[in-house]
Amino acid sequence: MLHDALFIERAAVRFLVACMDGNIVGIISFGPCNDDIIKCTGDRLRYVGELGSLYVLPGYQGRGIGSALIKAMANHLAERGIDSFCLDSGFRHAQAKWLHKFGPPYTTVQNYWGPGSVHMVWYCKVADYVG
Structure with missing residues (x-):
C-alpha cells in the first residue's frame, strides 16, 4: 500500500506520517475498507473509507501523536468532502x-478469528474528529 501511495499518482490509499527530530515516529492511512470490514458489516460499509495503519513507535506512545494523526487525517478527509470513515x-x-x-463499535463479531476472539468495527463521522 505504501509503495502505491508513494509512486502511483492516483493511488487508492493515502498516508500521513508524524515526524520528530527528523525521524518518522507514526503513520496513518485512509483507503478502501478491507474485506474483514465488508464481511463483518454484511457489506453495509463497503463504500465507506477505512482509517488504518495507525502506528506510533513504542517509545513515542502516550504523547498524543496518534490523536494528532487522527485529527490531521480527519481534517484532510473533511477538505476532500468525505464525511465518514470506518x-x-x-x-x-x-x-x-x-x-x-x-x-462503542458499530458492530462486534464474536469468535471471528477463532474461539474467544472478538472483531470490532467502528463507523465514525469525520466532523467529530476535525479541529
Missing part, C-alpha cells in the same frame, strides 16, 4: 484504545 480491530490492546477514542 476502522476495525481484532487485537484486544488496540480495541481498548479504540473503545476509549471512538466509543
Whole structure:
C-alpha cells in the first residue's frame, strides 16, 4: 500500500506520517475498507473509507501523536468532502484504545478469528474528529 501511495499518482490509499527530530515516529492511512470490514458489516460499509495503519513507535506512545494523526487525517478527509470513515480491530490492546477514542463499535463479531476472539468495527463521522 505504501509503495502505491508513494509512486502511483492516483493511488487508492493515502498516508500521513508524524515526524520528530527528523525521524518518522507514526503513520496513518485512509483507503478502501478491507474485506474483514465488508464481511463483518454484511457489506453495509463497503463504500465507506477505512482509517488504518495507525502506528506510533513504542517509545513515542502516550504523547498524543496518534490523536494528532487522527485529527490531521480527519481534517484532510473533511477538505476532500468525505464525511465518514470506518476502522476495525481484532487485537484486544488496540480495541481498548479504540473503545476509549471512538466509543462503542458499530458492530462486534464474536469468535471471528477463532474461539474467544472478538472483531470490532467502528463507523465514525469525520466532523467529530476535525479541529
